[in-house]
Amino acid sequence: MLTTLTVSHPDAMHELGILLGRQLKPGDLVALTGPLGAGKTTLTRGIGEGLGVRGPVTSPTFVLARTHPSLVGGPPLVHVDAYRLSSALELDDLDIDFMNSVVVVEWGAGMLDGISDSLLDLVIERPTGAGADTVETPEGEEPIEPRILRVTTTGPRWDSGLQLGL
Structure with missing residues (x-):
């Protein structure tokens, strides 16, 4: 199932992550x-916060993958930069424990085929150039522009739906 939504601000993106994190279970990709x-x-x-994992959750660009253990008895978050x-x-x-962790893979398009029969695929589109929805920021800072988020769910795990309401 494909769902499209507009995320107006980085804080809203973080809040969406918290909502997702609260719904994710071990084995989710x-x-x-x-x-x-x-x-x-x-x-x-936000996903890490929703899962209740130890942070800070930062980009794993230079280490490829970081594991954040749960602080609340839930699954760890494995954050991969592919x-x-x-x-x-x-x-x-990378020898990731896909079955017992929640695994989030940045730049994951085309890298995850065959790993799981259940996938939450999120494509974030960033506008290029200031548009009508751009929020003004102090001089020298990047403008805050809304993002278009396309969410595709695959597999029986998501048959009952995904709650994305903000």
């Missing part, structure tokens, strides 16, 4: 795709 600065790590921080990986085989080499 989340793929995040979008350009630099789209909000992938902001969303993942940007520098060239194939799904390299992802497999």
Whole structure:
């Protein structure tokens, strides 16, 4: 199922992540795709908060994957940055416990085929150039622009739906 929504502000992206995190269970796989600065790590921080994991949740660009243990008896969050990986085989080499963790893979498009029959695929579109919805910011800071988020759920895990209301 495909759902499209507009996320108006980084704080709203974080809040969406919290909502998602509260719904995720061990074995859930989340793929995040979008350009630099789209909000992938902001969303993942919210997921970590919703899961109740030890933080801070930061981009794992230089380590490829970080595991954040639960502080509340839930599953750990494994946060992967697949940007520098060239194939799904390299992802497999990271020896991730997909069955007992919630795994979020930034730049995961095309890297997760066959790993799970259940996938939450989020594509974040970042506008290029100031639009009518751009929020003014102090001089020198990047403008705050809304993001378009396309969420596709695959597999029986999501048959009962996903709650995305903000």
